[in-house]
Amino acid sequence: MIAIIDYGAGNIFSVKNALDHLGADSRLTADPEMLRCADGLILPGVGAFPWAARKLDASGLTGVIKEQAQKKPLLGICLGMQLLFEKSFEFEECEGLGLVKGYVDRIPEDDLIIPHMGWNKLEYTQSCPLFEGLGDDEYVYFVHSYKAFCPDEALFAYSEYGSRVPAVVGDGKHVFGCQFHPEKSGRTGLRILENFVRMCGEVR
Amino acid sequence: MLAKRIIPCLDVRDGKVVKGVNFQGIKEVGDPVECAAEYDRQGADEIVFYDITASHEGRGVILDVVRETAKKVFVPLTVGGGIKTVDDIRDTLRAGADKVSVNSQAVQNPQLIKDGADIFGSQCICVGVDAKAVGENKWTVFINGGRIDMKIDLIDWVKQCEQLGAGEICLNSIDTDGVRGGFDLPMLKAVVDAVNIPVIASGGAGKLGDFAEAFLTTDCSAALAASLFHFRELTVGQVKEDCRSKGIIVR
Numbered sequence: 001m002i003a004i005i006d007y008g009a010g011n012i013f014s015v016k017n018a019l020d021h022l023g024a025d026s027r028l029t030a031d032p033e034m035l036r037c038a039d040g041l042i043l044p045g046v047g048a049f050p051w052a053a054r055k056l057d058a059s060g061l062t063g064v065i066k067e068q069a070q071k072k073p074l075l076g077i078c079l080g081m082q083l084l085f086e087k088s089f090e091f092e093e094c095e096g097l098g099l100v101k102g103y104v105d106r107i108p109e110d111d112l113i114i115p116h117m118g119w120n121k122l123e124y125t126q127s128c129p130l131f132e133g134l135g136d137d138e139y140v141y142f143v144h145s146y147k148a149f150c151p152d153e154a155l156f157a158y159s160e161y162g163s164r165v166p167a168v169v170g171d172g173k174h175v176f177g178c179q180f181h182p183e184k185s186g187r188t189g190l191r192i193l194e195n196f197v198r199m200c201g202e203v204r
Numbered sequence: 205m206l207a208k209r210i211i212p213c214l215d216v217r218d219g220k221v222v223k224g225v226n227f228q229g230i231k232e233v234g235d236p237v238e239c240a241a242e243y244d245r246q247g248a249d250e251i252v253f254y255d256i257t258a259s260h261e262g263r264g265v266i267l268d269v270v271r272e273t274a275k276k277v278f279v280p281l282t283v284g285g286g287i288k289t290v291d292d293i294r295d296t297l298r299a300g301a302d303k304v305s306v307n308s309q310a311v312q313n314p315q316l317i318k319d320g321a322d323i324f325g326s327q328c329i330c331v332g333v334d335a336k337a338v339g340e341n342k343w344t345v346f347i348n349g350g351r352i353d354m355k356i357d358l359i360d361w362v363k364q365c366e367q368l369g370a371g372e373i374c375l376n377s378i379d380t381d382g383v384r385g386g387f388d389l390p391m392l393k394a395v396v397d398a399v400n401i402p403v404i405a406s407g408g409a410g411k412l413g414d415f416a417e418a419f420l421t422t423d424c425s426a427a428l429a430a431s432l433f434h435f436r437e438l439t440v441g442q443v444k445e446d447c448r449s450k451g452i453i454v455r
């Protein structure tokens with residue numbers, strides 16, 4: 001079972017719909033016990049970083065996520081990916097989960113249309129189990145105004161928007177993050193989710 | 205690079221896709237969930253449901269359509285038409301829509317844009333704007349499907365929308381809508397130059413080259429069409445192929 005962490009941040013139903021479509025067993029939950037017994041975790045999220053970080057804290061989930069991320073696959077999506085980093089500067093300096101090296105700040109180019117919204121191409125920098133079965137010309141759907149700044153070893157793919165926008169990041173072990181929405185990225189996104197589900201040993 | 209988006213729009217009434225045929229009334233032409241799935245197969249970058257259900261009681265039906273579509277179609281979904289309050293926005297997003305498009309209601313109550321953006325985020329608030337030329341490079345905003353001239357300057361209005369927190373503008377030209385002679389490029393360019401949020405071109409696509417022309421002449425982010433795709437005169441795939449052959453980046 002994959003636990004989709006439900007801490008009140010949007011787009012969880014879309015993630016659930018996509019996993020249902022793939023035939024994967026998943027639950028929307030905020031119960032720490034469920035997170036402990038799940039085979040994998042998905043941290044979704046839409047909204048502002050400080051609000052989400054506080055919400056995770058208040059739900060008593062921050063510690064459980066950090067502990068479980070050492071043992072099983074964790075996929076952060078959009079704001080959920082940003083929460084994996086050490087800190088963010090959205091509105092105020094705020095601590096993240098610290099599972100991936102780097103921080104989150106505003107997309108710096110002033111002349112660009114913000115949010116970065118729409119389909120952008122994945123440029124791979126390292127191999128990653130999430131990319132299995134993907135070709136060279138894959139587009140995914142982004143909606144965000146803040147982006148990650150991370151060292152090369154944490155970056156697996158980026159998209160070009162003024163500069164490099166980290167698209168897929170990770171700790172090189174169990175923790176992965178997608179800045180884009182795989183659940184809204186058509187066949188490419190479903191393939192990425194399917195790869196994650198497989199990593200969790202879950203496709204029935 | 206960000207790809208230019210091609211967006212098919214489905215007009216939905218009481219849960220069925222409808223189309224006005226030669227201005228002689230409206231007929232039902234299909235199931236919206238199936239139509240959306242077909243557009244997804246063709247490579248649509250986003251799908252818009254425009255709800256023209258007249259009665260307030262009928263509102264729930266479009267939410268069922270969205271709910272069912274969201275189980276099968278994994279690209280962004282937008283719902284427009286009949287969204288009057290923050291609660292309407294909430295219900296629509298909860299049903300599985302990624303964005304709502306507000307039009308007449310936003311002109312009459314601009315606070316709806318601000319409230320929607322503050323609560324749900326700018327990314328899910330698209331403002332639909334119907335406009336018509338009233339002079340050389342001068343346009344005004346209309347509401348109620350182009351019937352009422354609000355005498356508001358188009359450029360002032362789109363700037364206000366951006367300030368209020370709109371995440372996107374869907375610009376429909378009443379002058380070119382239904383004429384099928386191409387998008388209203390002067391109007392489109394004026395709006396794109398006035399704001400720093402994505403602008404979707406709408407109204408006027410009649411042939412293959414019209415989409416590429418909009419992307420090559422203006423910096424619009426997306427182009428939308430309804431009947432052209434609906435009556436299968438063109439597929440989304442053909443439009444993208446044409447754009448690609450002209451050096452435009454599409455998915």
